[in-house]
Amino acid sequence: xxxxxxxxxxxxxxxxLGFSQEAVTRLLGFKDRQTLSAIExxxxxxxxxxxxxxxxxxxxPLDYFADPFLLAGEGRFSWRQSGVPAPKxxxxxxxxxxxxxxxxxxxxxxGREPPLLRRTLTLTRASSYEDAVAAGERFAEEFGLGEVxxxxxxxxxxxxxxxxxxxxDAVPGVSGAACHLPELDAVLIxxxxxxxxxxxxxxxxxxHILTWDAMPPERLEDFAAPPRGRVEQLANNFAAAVLxxxxxxxxxxxxxxxxxxxxxxxxNAAAEPLGVTSxxxxxxxxxxxLLPKAVAQGxxxxxxxxxxxxxxxxxxxxxxxxxxxxxxxxxxxxxRISVRRVAGLLGLAIDDLADAFAAHGVxxxxxx
Amino acid sequence: MDTxxxxxxxxxxxxxxxxxxxxxxxxxxxxxETQTGAQNxxxxxxxxxxxxxxxxxxxxxxxxxERAAALARDDFLARLDEGERxxxxxxxxxxxxxxxxxxxxxxxxxxxxxxxxxxxxxxxxLLAAVGHRPKLPLRRNYTAAWHRAExxxxxxxxxxxxx
Numbered sequence: 356x357x358x359x360x361x362x363x364x365x366x367x368x369x370x371x372l373g374f375s376q377e378a379v380t381r382l383l384g385f386k387d388r389q390t391l392s393a394i395e396x397x398x399x400x401x402x403x404x405x406x407x408x409x410x411x412x413x414x415x416p417l418d419y420f421a422d423p424f425l426l427a428g429e430g431r432f433s434w435r436q437s438g439v440p441a442p443k444x445x446x447x448x449x450x451x452x453x454x455x456x457x458x459x460x461x462x463x464x465x466g467r468e469p470p471l472l473r474r475t476l477t478l479t480r481a482s483s484y485e486d487a488v489a490a491g492e493r494f495a496e497e498f499g500l501g502e503v504x505x506x507x508x509x510x511x512x513x514x515x516x517x518x519x520x521x522x523x524d525a526v527p528g529v530s531g532a533a534c535h536l537p538e539l540d541a542v543l544i545x546x547x548x549x550x551x552x553x554x555x556x557x558x559x560x561x562x563h564i565l566t567w568d569a570m571p572p573e574r575l576e577d578f579a580a581p582p583r584g585r586v587e588q589l590a591n592n593f594a595a596a597v598l599x600x601x602x603x604x605x606x607x608x609x610x611x612x613x614x615x616x617x618x619x620x621x622x623n624a625a626a627e628p629l630g631v632t633s634x635x636x637x638x639x640x641x642x643x644x645l646l647p648k649a650v651a652q653g654x655x656x657x658x659x660x661x662x663x664x665x666x667x668x669x670x671x672x673x674x675x676x677x678x679x680x681x682x683x684x685x686x687x688x689x690x691r692i693s694v695r696r697v698a699g700l701l702g703l704a705i706d707d708l709a710d711a712f713a714a715h716g717v718x719x720x721x722x723x
Numbered sequence: 724m725d726t727x728x729x730x731x732x733x734x735x736x737x738x739x740x741x742x743x744x745x746x747x748x749x750x751x752x753x754x755x756e757t758q759t760g761a762q763n764x765x766x767x768x769x770x771x772x773x774x775x776x777x778x779x780x781x782x783x784x785x786x787x788x789e790r791a792a793a794l795a796r797d798d799f800l801a802r803l804d805e806g807e808r809x810x811x812x813x814x815x816x817x818x819x820x821x822x823x824x825x826x827x828x829x830x831x832x833x834x835x836x837x838x839x840x841x842x843x844x845x846x847x848x849l850l851a852a853v854g855h856r857p858k859l860p861l862r863r864n865y866t867a868a869w870h871r872a873e874x875x876x877x878x879x880x881x882x883x884x885x886x
């Protein structure tokens with residue numbers, strides 16, 4: 356039994372390497388190009404000997420051809436990171452891609468496919484920052500994010516937009532990522548970031564997901580550097596407005612006449628319940644015209660660090676997400692993927708899977 | 724014997740009885756996975772590799788050709804972990820009488836898909852055959868009752884013959 360992966364993977368690798376069907380036909384010793392074509396479309400089975408020859412000719416391990424839990428040349432990532440060496444990020448991208456591929460493959464088999472249609476924002480590179488802010492405000496309103504949008508944003512992305520949102524232990528220096536696949540969107544958030552940064556990353560990556568075709572983001576974005584390019588600045592304005600709608604700013608105001616230490620204390624006190632960083636709140640107030648830029652720049656940065664706490668917030672969200680945990684647990688239970696394979700893909704010991712899923716209220720007994 | 728079954732037999736103090744009463748074989752990848760640091764279990768079992776080599780009647784090296792043959796036969800094999808994949812890749816090369824002892828639901832499903840449901844055996848059944856009752860209870864998937872029920876359910880789902 357061959358589920359069709361093998362032919363599709365052969366085609367993907369051949370195209371990735373820039374080989375024509377004629378060239379691979381010669382390499383494999385087929386009589387004609389139609390044989391390869393039939394294999395690639397799944398109309399003809401691949402024999403064991405042929406599979407071995409494909410593995411050698413295309414220089415990939417055998418597993419590559421049949422592993423459903425792998426992004427094989429599919430999907431584009433946009434990483435919010437700073438100073439992560441390229442080989443380390445490449446390796447992490449492969450691991451992160453496996454989580455997304457796992458969700459995609461199991462979801463398709465178990466009746467939890469992503470939405471047929473994608474939602475998009477009607478913004479373009481020509482849009483103004485005010486347009487992005489207005490879109491963020493409307494998003495928070497239309498998706499019912501309430502008085503503290505940071506608390507409901509992830510759930511709305513999963514439930515209303517069908518986006519896979521995963522909390523992960525990323526390599527140091529990675530803050531988050533968006534991933535765009537033909538049939539699925541995903542956002543990864545480094546759960547070890549402080550809450551305000553996590554929420555901001557989520558809203559920022561949401562912008563990229565909702566504007567991917569009109570404004571495809573760069574693969575790498577340095578969150579520690581000033582935003583480069585219009586798309587990133589539009590994303591920042593959208594994110595700030597989603598998390599800090601004007602109504603919330605007014606509710607937490609008034610802001611006139613504040614400066615220096617008094618302003619810093621007010622920013623810290625207001626940022627915490629909104630689930631944002633004091634610094635992000637400061638610039639949102641400037642953008643909303645509620646705080647003069649010169650006054651904002653005059654605040655001592657040290658007073659805003661960790662929202663005025665001595666230590667960063669310690670709260671650590673559980674790994675992955677509830678929909679992810681539910682799907683994987685059900686798939687193991689129904690014999691769609693082995694427990695050992697899941698543990699390996701998730702980077703957890705078998706005995707830790709139950710705890711990781713229980714953190715989302717998902718009961719799971721590996722039974723082994 | 725797959726990795727999980729070897730670990731469970733050690734955890735429950737059943738290994739000595741098992742290897743004394745049966746002709747046990749496995750593959751190299753499973754032996755590697757039984758070693759400290761590679762078990763992916765918490766806590767780990769302490770299993771001396773040399774003793775394992777002495778206890779097992781054979782530890783098979785699996786070739787890429789055997790893996791390719793197994794994948795070409797059913798690419799559902801890719802749902803398994805490395806040791807489980809190699810164990811099936813080896814088993815499918817054999818023409819003698821063999822049974823496979825592994826507790827994983829997906830491995831069971833593969834066996835049923837391949838029409839080899841009657842070759843799957845529960846650890847509890849192997850132990851019962853040599854008159855051994857583990858001091859510690861076996862985990863769910865190693866019990867004969869679970870194994871029988873799961874195999875029957877799989878056979879119905881896969882539309883194959885009832886094992």
